Amino acid sequence: MGVLRVSLGCFIFFLVMFLTTCFTSKLYDVRNEWHSSWWILKFLMSIIFTVIPFFVPSDYIQLYGEFARVGAGVFLILQLISVIEFITWWNNYWMPDERKKQSCSLGLFMSTVCYIASICGIFVMYVLYASKTSCILNIFFISWTAILLVVMMAVSLHSKVNRGLLSSGIMASYVVFLCWSAIRSEPATQKCSSQQQNNAHGGWTTVIGFLIAICAIVMATFSTGIDSQTFQFRKDKVQSEDDVPYKYGFFHLVFSLGAMYFAMLFISWNLDGLPRKWSIDVGWASTWVKIVNEWFAATIYLWKLILPVVRQTKVMDHEETEQQMDNSTSV
Template identity: 50%
Template structure:
């Protein structure tokens, strides 16, 4: 089984440059958290921020949007200056991988300058950020579906099929077992009485989607594979769970402890796990350009010395740019006029419906890829 996992991960070495950009993104998230939770009094003393939509309690949320705006501009600049880079050793490749003192200075300036931008512009940016965050979620969704197909096809390849039969069986079985356990626990914890109709609907519809994806994948003309369906099913069950856990504390049907705004162990751990998840999701999505960027053409035998870039620099920075909008929405609960509790992330009814919509869209996209592969053979993943 270990051999199969190593085989799946084999390929070109990732350039350390990716991790530096991820660290920059992480530091921006941390600064935004500090500004949101611990800088409200400082903002109130600054006359420039007195007109924060006319509501003093949203000052901290506006600070998050300003930092998000600076981070977005930074990665937008990187996108514009690196998009289309095809070979290692060129000027744009050097800019992407080097010039760090200049880029760190640019990042620092872009963390400061947005605080001198008029509130009206930040308000417009906040509305645009909702759309940009949605774009990020769609890109992430396609990336996850592509990864599930790629993993399944890698293990089904003729040279791997015999070695990977048992690991594939184990992964598939565990995926469905965890899905069923998750659904049962959600019924017990989040729908303890018949009056919890919304949660019952969320969980039951997730079960319907799971069954539909599995039955379609079992059709003899569909080559999706049960492991692929199991992985996508696990993903949508996770999204349903996450959506219900984002319900406000006033929601009585959710019987589990949730983020309280106090620095207790559960709240702190939940916050930092969520923060790491944001950075990891952005990094992993940006590193996977296969579903969106055409593969590099086969090198000309006469020009073997030309080395192609190992991943799409432009796409990588584009994902981090919309990811900057995404983290802002999580920090303000997708509501520009809402003040989040301390140590909280992605809480509120807006967050619930974003996640539920993302779940339904994920199931719809996966079902579409299976059906379209039969009807017109147009699936273009992996």
């Protein structure tokens, strides 16, 4: 309940920032100064909003926990889209095209490293988490991840898609990491979990790893917040010099959703019971959230590869239909 109360305070603070900056478009706007300065006032506001939820009845906090599950899921979707857009940009930057005859040696090297790391990760997970035939669920998770790797590579190398190996290699490493993280979140009481053999220092290892993950999530939240152009419906708008560099409202909205996601990590997505000591982000709820996140990431990436081909096919069919109508009219 304490975690949810702190999360609620952070959510309210960023929600207020969202409401006060959501329509900021110019640098000379007063709301631009409110977003970029007034740090002492905003620091006091954050403290006040963090303290207020501790006076709210527990029933309302429990209701916020249910709402936070949905918000955390939305945050994961936004983060996935931002990560995939970054992977696409990286692939376009390092791989050559017909107009730019630049070297692709670094891109090929990075794709090779990513695929080797992904294959090694699959092999290590089989050895550590699926060495017994009774570990059916882990075998399914790892095997399906391996299938996703093959499918992503095959689609990206298809003649109609032709996106190369770099983007699919980075995505392969990402989905393997998500699979490993999901299996690591399985309860330590399970016979297929290697955490049950950990010594007393395993708890500190879990906390240190979790702190590193928190830093990574903070960076991902910040990068997603300033990546508002990815989520715009119209991307052909020309930006002038006095326009804001990114959408301030969207930035604070992402951080408000990120506050919900942090809460779900600390309570392992479980609102019904208390987690075990040193068991941060551990439980079947956390495991399935990460597995679904992995499958959803692969689905979005594959759809992003196939979408241009589908659009091109529809355009060609439309042009052929118009041409046939013109021919029939002329006859």
